[in-house]
Amino acid sequence: MRTRSTALLAGAAVLALSLTACSDDSDGGDGGSTDGGGDTITIGIKFDQPGLGFKDGDTYTGFDVDVATYVAEKLGYSADQIEWKEAPSAQRETLLSSNQVDMIFATYSITDERKETVSFAGPYFVAGQDLLVAEDNSDITGPDSLNGKNLCSVSGSTSAQRIKDEQAADVNLLEQPGYAECVTTLVAGQVDAVTTDDIILAGLAAQPANQGKVKVVGNPFSTERYGVGIPKDSDKCEDINTALQEMFDDGSWDAAIKANTEGTGYTPNGDENPPKLDACA
CATH class of the missing domain: 3.40.190.10 (Periplasmic binding protein-like II)
Incomplete structure (x- = not known):
């Protein structure tokens, strides 16, 4: 399925073939193929958050969708090979631990409690x-x-x-x-x-x-570090972080922010964004 992020990411496909596919060797349940280099990758997003993760018919839009599409293409999957799966907040750990999804981009704050069940790459955004x-x-x-x-x-x-x-x-x-x-x-x-x-x-x-x-208002009073949720046994954290850093560096991250908040005057906290990536455990 094509998302509007595809236009931002056209250059990603050139490098994508040299990178490792994002998946492990376990059964993907009702998700996509989990054989490295398989036909699809399954990514969890919100379906009901306009500007972040939003499903309208067969179209998926938002900042989380744009970042996920960029990362997936860097890992060897075109936009057409992404299978989007709804990832409500209460179900995110279950989706990952049962291998129903390969990654989750869904305003998923990195916390020590969650790290007991799942792993994280990133962060790719710091909200407040x-x-x-x-x-x-x-x-x-x-x-x-x-x-x-x-x-x-x-x-x-x-x-x-x-x-x-x-x-x-x-x-x-x-x-x-x-x-x-x-x-x-x-x-x-x-x-x-x-x-x-x-x-x-x-x-x-x-x-x-x-x-x-x-x-x-533009006066944030907390810190929420959005990470890429991945299964606890995944070895793809480094590959995802490499893709995120490239997105920060080549301007695609800024373009995705602007495209999804256009007309609002919103500017991310410049002291926190783009964020510094955590070391992979």
């Missing part, structure tokens, strides 16, 4: 919790200005509760099933702000229906 507000809102400049305001986040997320517990005890919390619903309530004036990672908010703000109506 931030706020999305109405375009004409100049009162909300950070979490400490939310007292007495209405704040939306997704059911089950801890991000809004963290603000209430640590920075704005008098904020009123409203939960919605998804971030798209939160943005709808923001545009309608039912809440004053939405909170989650800054790049997720930028992706939402970049959607045509939201452009010119909302903006990212």
